[in-house]
Amino acid sequence: MRRLSGSGVVVALVLLGGCQGVQSALDPAGDQAGGIAGLFWLFLGVLGAIYLLVLVLLVGALLGLRQRAATERRLTGLLTAWAGGTTIIILGLTAFSYGTDARITRLGDDAELTIEVTAKQFWWQVKYVEPQPSRSFETANEVYLPVGVPVRFILKSQDVIHSFWIPNLHGKTDLIPGRVNETSITARRAGVYRGQCAEFCGFQHAHMALDAVAVPAPEFEAWRESRLKPAPTPTPEDQLRSEGLQVFLTSPCVMCHTIRGTSASSRVGPDLTHVAGRRTIAAGALPYSRGNLGGWIVNPQSIKPGSQMPDIQLEPDQLQALLAYLDSLT
Amino acid sequence: MNRMPRTVPGREEIARDGPWLSEAETHRRLERTWETPPGLWGWLSTVDHKMVGRRYIATAFVFFVLAGILALVMRLQLASPENGLVSADRYNQLFTMHGTTMMFLFAVPVMEAFAIYLVPLMVGTRSIAFPRLNAFSYWVYLFGGIMLWVAFALNIGPDVGWFAYVPLAGPQYAPGKRADFWAQLVTFTEIAALAVSVEIIVTVLKQRAPGMSLNRIPIFVWGQLVTSFMVLFAMPSVMLSSSMLIMDRLVGTHFFNKAEGGDALLWQHMFWFFGHPEVYIIFLPATGFVSSIIPVFARRPIFGYTALVLALFATAILGFGLWVHHMFATNLPHLGNSFYTAASMTIAIPSGIQIFCWIATLWGGSPRFATPLLFTIGFIVVFVLGGLSGIMLASVPLDLQVHDTYFVVAHFHYVLIGGAVFPLLGAVYYWFPKLTGRMLNELAGKVHFWLFFIGFNLTFFPMHLLGLEGMPRRVYTYPPGLGWDTMNLTATVGAVTLFVSLSIFAANVGVSLFRGQRAGSNPWDASTLEWATPSPPASYNFAHIPVVSGHDPLWEEPDGLPVVSGLRVNQREVLLTTAVDAEPDVREPVPQPSIWPLISALTLTGMLIGSIFTPWAVLWGSIPVAVAVTAWFWPKSPPETPEPVID
């Protein structure tokens, strides 16, 4: 038994070495996640020590040590001390938990940026909300965050319950149809992180991810300006892209997707105005590339079976034109 | 204790146990009175709690194996990223069936099953209370389980998770009848559980042996009593909510439709109001197993009887105040969440007291390392770790990171497998001789234990890290490159190890049933009343009802227990005693074997399955049920009991 506990500790240490990650709660890159990680290490320390104590006592009992000392009266006294000690530790941990919770909640008080996320099966509709409507814009499956700025998230769902979770930045909050939930995130370290839906939502719950990119404030402004622009109309000389736009507007694409700057304005599927500027497509299922985009368009049901994107029949040259056009939408 | 008979001499044949009847004659007449008729009819109509208990245990283990195989398939799918072993739809069905089967068809029923078998024996009576209801509960449970698994085989198995959150399980997003089968299964198992809990409460409070006052009841029996009360309060919540779900889906009510005044969160509250006590309903009987096994193998009476009983009460009461910790991520007000954090942390205190008492019992004794004790030690090692990860989950900020990730999967498997399955396996090794008259093989038992312990930790320890590293639950696959690959593979290797260990266990059981070493009535030199009967016990349990004067009757009276006499041997009856002090009170007739519980269960099954498809089934289906239940309760002429009771 002792050998096993020891090897367990070794294994744990080895595995803990992999703490870094783009979707790891143990690698905090934001204030909220940092607070939580600190609380975690405290709990782990205290509770780990208690566990070791219990194991030591158990092993001692099994080895038959100090039997004569175990009188009824002594044991009763120890029981009282044990109950008292447990109570004190529990009270302490509860107090730390309350303190961290209060602190983290207050962090969102002075939010300077508001992002509205509406979860759908199986993608994230993201809207950057500004008081001036012409400064608001929509995108999908990505959030860009300025480092050091508290951001408020307004969370809604259009169908079933989902959960918005970017582990490196904060804990999760559910998006519940019929309710509007809120959370806030303050990114502290620039980098690319991955978020994922964390409430079972149907067929493709496993493939409902989003990219969370924290960048310094000037870069964020540049990104925002670029996202505000509508899609450029292809010039007449650029025949392939013009043809691609025509394909877009005369095939099933136009029934579900919006490209600002064209007549396509359906809100059923993700906004594609800047699709080529995203790191991934299909809610994190594939990295962005022309080839992946082509494969996604003609056969999404092999990649993400059960997603709402149907298999689209296109002639090869139509597909090439369409891809050329979409690839220009950075 | 020995007095002359009270009938007028010569007026009727002597028909009560006591010194006026020889031992052999007593046994013969009791056997004739209490035995179940042979053959298929007898098997179907038995009301003997031991027969019903044994088949309940066997059925629960069959479901355990089935759900375990599903888990193995799930682990094989997750062994490598973007694996294509099963499709997304099939995987969703697998984890739903695994959770539903384990929670509703294995964990609670197996604990009830041990209660049904052991509680009457431990309290010193001849039958469980309401034996026909007991038989009915088994059939309802069996038919519900068969319904679910046949549905699964027919592609109508549920795929919405064992917790079936709405709106995903609601009428719009769960097309077809899959979720309805889930909801109706809940009805079946909850009827069965409620029936058993009523029987246990009455048996424990009214049918104890004389002298077994409340402070002398074995802790196992306390555990089952407290659990039964928990069942009474918790099960109706899920029965109600699952019925509301069926109504939303079938007839268009709006319980969970926000647009018409309902609320999706209502489901969560109602489900978890049941769901949290449910895990304590599974855990408390297991603590009863541990409290039975440890004193026997430490060779001394349990330390801290009062503290252990109070801990059971505290856990049961606190257990009803914790449910919102499953909903911390839903953005409920912080003040409310804080209350549930405090309650969830507080429940660690009684559990901690229990752990101390068990270790203290071992400390004061000289342990005998037989397989039951090994499993109990394994329980302490595994369950305490699970309980401590539970304390982490009680904190709102920590929970917001690890909720709905593999960290929670690790936590609840540590507390459920550690806290319930380890003691259960120990209990099987411990009570197998009593149930079957044969011992399980010790060497195979030890191999089983070590493989199970190692396999379990290999499977579930890495999941703590997987959750912290970002892997959510209920995902049929995951992308490569996130650092999850090795840990998932390790977990799968562990799962295969668990499978091997359970195969050894199954082989041990199978072979020992026929070739195991024969056991006497008390092979472990234990102290509670069930060990005073032959192995397996006769149909009437005790030829004479014992009188008890302490918690460890067989240790306190090694030369034979005093008994009371005067119960009839030509009619089935049990002795009822007062609730607190167990003074003899009245004699109560016990029913004969009856086929009506089975027929009632069949008609009820028809009604419940029909009501998945049409609400008219509730109306038309209730007619056969009414007929069967009327036949069941049709009054039979009561046996004459002119004499007051005994001495």
Next chain:
Amino acid sequence: MSSRCHDCVGVALALGLAVAMAALTASCEREERDTKAPPESQISVSSVALSPLQPGEASAPPGGSHRSIEENAFNLAQGKQLYTWFNCSGCHAHGGGDIGPALMDDQWLYGSEIENVYATIVQGRPNGMPSFRNRIPDQQVWQIAAYVRSMSGLTPATASPSRSDEMQNKPAEQSMPRQEPKDTHP
């Protein structure tokens, strides 16, 4: 055999038999969730006739029946979702009709069989029904057509959609009494 063997063997047999029987019989097609589009060759709108009248002898209807589409719960649920997403309710409301004809009654201007509804959606019709050819993929058109038939109770109640999670505007399709189609002229 002693009774303890009866218990284990009996239980295992009962369960095993039940499950095996179920698995060997056809698995429930109604509950199949088939997300992939069927191959093109199975679907051909040119073989769909709008009129039952034929000169000479009546020939057998071409190809396989598409009845299985409308007996599948997943297809009907998808059809319902697409009906909202593609704004069919803009002209047909939730089946009661507005500037477009009602879809939940027994009047079918262009035929009530699922192949007819498919043709209506793909080809468009005079007086305002747009043609959705090349705009809605075939598989989805079949799902919408199946849903349209469910709106007047023509699909099996066990497969038809139940109430939706929104304000109630009509009885659920599974509760709709069957509206037997009557022949009408445009």
